[in-house]
Amino acid sequence: MTVQLEPPAAPEAFRLALVSLHAAAAGCARPGLELHEVPAPRKLAPYSAAIAAEVLRGDEEVASGRFVVLHDPAGQDGWKGDTRIVAFVSAEVEPEMAADPALGAVGWSWLTDSLAQAPHTAAGGTVTRTSSTKFGSLAAPEEACEVEVRASWTAVAGPDGSMDLGLHLRAWCDLLAATAGLPPPGVTALR
Numbered sequence: 001m002t003v004q005l006e007p008p009a010a011p012e013a014f015r016l017a018l019v020s021l022h023a024a025a026a027g028c029a030r031p032g033l034e035l036h037e038v039p040a041p042r043k044l045a046p047y048s049a050a051i052a053a054e055v056l057r058g059d060e061e062v063a064s065g066r067f068v069v070l071h072d073p074a075g076q077d078g079w080k081g082d083t084r085i086v087a088f089v090s091a092e093v094e095p096e097m098a099a100d101p102a103l104g105a106v107g108w109s110w111l112t113d114s115l116a117q118a119p120h121t122a123a124g125g126t127v128t129r130t131s132s133t134k135f136g137s138l139a140a141p142e143e144a145c146e147v148e149v150r151a152s153w154t155a156v157a158g159p160d161g162s163m164d165l166g167l168h169l170r171a172w173c174d175l176l177a178a179t180a181g182l183p184p185p186g187v188t189a190l191r
Contacts, residue, residue, distance in 0.1 A: 010047045014071045017083065017155075017163040018049055021069065024166025025051070028173035030182060032056045035173075038066070045070035045084070051169070055091070055180040063091035063180035067172045069155075069165060080122040081154040083163060087125075087172050089149045091179040098129045098145035107149050107179070114174040118167035119158060125151030149179060 010018075025035050032055050040048035048070050055063035068086040075082045097103060107127035115123065128148045157163045 011073055014047055017165045021165040021169055024169045028170055045072040047071040053176055063176060065089040065176045067169060079154050083155045084152055085155055085168050086152045089176050089179045091147055093145050093147050095143050095145050098131050103129050103147060107147055110178040111149055111151050111175050114171040118171045119156040120153040121156055123153035
């Protein structure tokens with residue numbers, strides 16, 4: 001996977017940060033998790049890159065997400081830096097889980113736990129749980145339930161002044177995997 005910039009003439013520090021993003025994409029590989037580049041938003045910041053992912057169980061998609069990197073050398077109000085990550089994850093959940101009032105706090109803890117190794121500041125977001133019952137020509141035998149985590153945070157450079165966006169991508173992949181119910185790498189789920 002190659003990560004393209006919009007527009008192509010980005011500052012050197014941001015281009016190097018994107019190299020770390022590209023290198024980390026291979027490290028996010030897990031059974032059922034597929035990453036691919038998607039067009040980045042052009043109006044939110046002068047420079048951007050975006051990655052989408054799906055989690056599959058067999059042929060069925062059970063979760064999806066988007067990871068967007070925005071870079072503005074001048075920074076923007078509220079960012080507290082010049083590089084902002086905007087992330088989205090949506091996954092199917094069991095009706096019992098969707099009904100649990102603690103799901104919001106648990107979903108947010110999945111994000112904060114994932115970000116523990118990625119230097120960042122100014123994190124914020126929402127966790128939404130939905131439950132849908134279809135009727136009429138859309139009728140389905142069971143209730144459809146989902147959890148969505150929408151978040152953004154500002155990536156912070158390390159002590160050497162470089163920014164490792166790969167740490168942030170791996171954190172997002174961990175969030176996506178936790179939301180989808182995938183076991184951690186090296187762990188096999190028991191049936």
